[in-house]
Amino acid sequence: MFDTVETFYRPSSVREAVRLLQNGKSRARVVAGGTDLVVEGDRSIRFLIDITHAGLSYIRREGKACVVGATTTMAALETSPAIRALAGGMLARAAATCGSVQIRNMATLGGNLANGSPAADTATPLLALDAEVVLADARGRRKIPLTEFYSGQRKTRALLIEVAIPAQPRGGRWSFQKLGRTEGDISLVNAAAGLQLDSKGRVKWVRVALGAVAPTPMRAVNAEKLLVGRKLDENALAEVGEEVAREARPISDVRASAEYRRATIRVLVRRALEECAAGTGCSL
Amino acid sequence: MKTMEVRLKVNGEAKQWTIAPGDLLLDVLRREGYFGVKRGCESGECGACTVLVDGQPINSCLMFAAKAEGAELLTIEGVAQGDTLSALQEAFLDHGAVQCGFCTPAMILNAKALLDRKPHPSEEEVREALAGTYCRCTGYSKPVEAVLAAARGAAR
Numbered sequence: 001m002f003d004t005v006e007t008f009y010r011p012s013s014v015r016e017a018v019r020l021l022q023n024g025k026s027r028a029r030v031v032a033g034g035t036d037l038v039v040e041g042d043r044s045i046r047f048l049i050d051i052t053h054a055g056l057s058y059i060r061r062e063g064k065a066c067v068v069g070a071t072t073t074m075a076a077l078e079t080s081p082a083i084r085a086l087a088g089g090m091l092a093r094a095a096a097t098c099g100s101v102q103i104r105n106m107a108t109l110g111g112n113l114a115n116g117s118p119a120a121d122t123a124t125p126l127l128a129l130d131a132e133v134v135l136a137d138a139r140g141r142r143k144i145p146l147t148e149f150y151s152g153q154r155k156t157r158a159l160l161i162e163v164a165i166p167a168q169p170r171g172g173r174w175s176f177q178k179l180g181r182t183e184g185d186i187s188l189v190n191a192a193a194g195l196q197l198d199s200k201g202r203v204k205w206v207r208v209a210l211g212a213v214a215p216t217p218m219r220a221v222n223a224e225k226l227l228v229g230r231k232l233d234e235n236a237l238a239e240v241g242e243e244v245a246r247e248a249r250p251i252s253d254v255r256a257s258a259e260y261r262r263a264t265i266r267v268l269v270r271r272a273l274e275e276c277a278a279g280t281g282c283s284l
Numbered sequence: 285m286k287t288m289e290v291r292l293k294v295n296g297e298a299k300q301w302t303i304a305p306g307d308l309l310l311d312v313l314r315r316e317g318y319f320g321v322k323r324g325c326e327s328g329e330c331g332a333c334t335v336l337v338d339g340q341p342i343n344s345c346l347m348f349a350a351k352a353e354g355a356e357l358l359t360i361e362g363v364a365q366g367d368t369l370s371a372l373q374e375a376f377l378d379h380g381a382v383q384c385g386f387c388t389p390a391m392i393l394n395a396k397a398l399l400d401r402k403p404h405p406s407e408e409e410v411r412e413a414l415a416g417t418y419c420r421c422t423g424y425s426k427p428v429e430a431v432l433a434a435a436r437g438a439a440r
Contacts, residue, residue, distance in 0.1 A: 048350075183415070
């Protein structure tokens with residue numbers, strides 16, 4: 001148990017949650033599913049703020065965007081018709097690999113991002129989808145790209161309340177690739193790609209995102225740049241492989257060595273782009 | 285130590301617990317005598333502590349007890365009706381889907397949640413539902429057979 005916890009709050013609104021988070025300062029922690037926080041076992045926590053009653057469990061359309069509340073569970077994502085229809089079901093598939101049934105009934109999308117694991121399975125598809133996140137603090141709400149969240153905004157005391165996925169390019173094709181010891185295990189490496197070809201079969205628009213090969217999930221922007229305007233032939237795929245291996249900054253840990261991660265990310269990105277090009281797309 | 289009250293239902297009975305704000309559900313359930321809820325890895329890997337919260341299987345080792353306010357919990361103790369085992373439990377017996385028995389409550393609760401949602405699952409779906417419960421005797425085939433048999437209504 002967490003002996004140091006003095007109060008367990010269950011705010012019913014974002015405003016109340018933000019106020020509690022601000023008042024609690026560094027001794028307050030936000031909890032939703034708890035699947036990361038409990039395992040982490042920080043014994044300095046004095047105030048827990050459970051945001052699962054703050055009205056943040058929803059998946060809905062807003063104009064052409066799809067917005068997902070921060071406390072939406074992985075189970076809700078993987079079974080949602082809207083999420084399964086989005087980008088070939090890439091995000092639904094990623095959510096379905098986030099641990100066991102029990103974990104997916106607890107773990108939330110906001111938690112997967114806010115925890116900041118470089119291996120977060122939903123982060124890679126969301127980066128490929130140009131997702132934005134909505135943060136709330138005492139000053140109000142702001143929407144920022146997920147890339148900015150990972151490049152520093154995550155460390156602020158703001159509360160992540162929503163993920164917004166903009167409309168995707170017409171005819172976009174998608175792929176999510178994950179290498180783990182088992183289907184539901186944490187990713188050793190993962191990758192997501194989005195691809196739009198022009199009428200001549202050249203790359204018009206492309207996204208390549210990498211997971212578990214850098215301190216945070218990342219876009220492989222150099223690899224994307226070298227693909228635009230080209231056909232996805234063997235040369236292009238080989239060059240992309242070289243480029244993602246250069247862009248990646250993997251570490252060695254208990255699960256895999258940096259060398260192994262650098263070698264396998266090339267393979268996963270190739271598979272992802274080949275799957276996109278073949279139009280077999282991402283399916284559950 | 286500060287305490288708080290939690291009102292909930294466990295196996296159909298209304299309960300009011302006095303808990304510490306940082307208590308985990310696993311600890312409280314065992315303190316309250318629900319020893320079918322097993323303490324395994326305590327990190328959400330093994331699934332032995334599985335209970336159903338509003339019909340959904342979760343790892344009670346990762347859930348703060350305070351979150352159970354207003355919830356309906358089902359532990360293995362609530363699956364039988366008095367002395368009468370459920371068809372799923374009978375199927376586990378008939379198929380010898382128990383070895384040391386440590387993971388059996390979690391296997392049965394996960395299977396029950398699946399069958400409640402999907403009465404005729406595929407073998408793949410059964411395996412998926414049981415994948416979050418580790419059997420330390422490594423007996424995985426028979427629980428799958430038992431769940432499929434229960435789904436066919438062929439417990440006996």
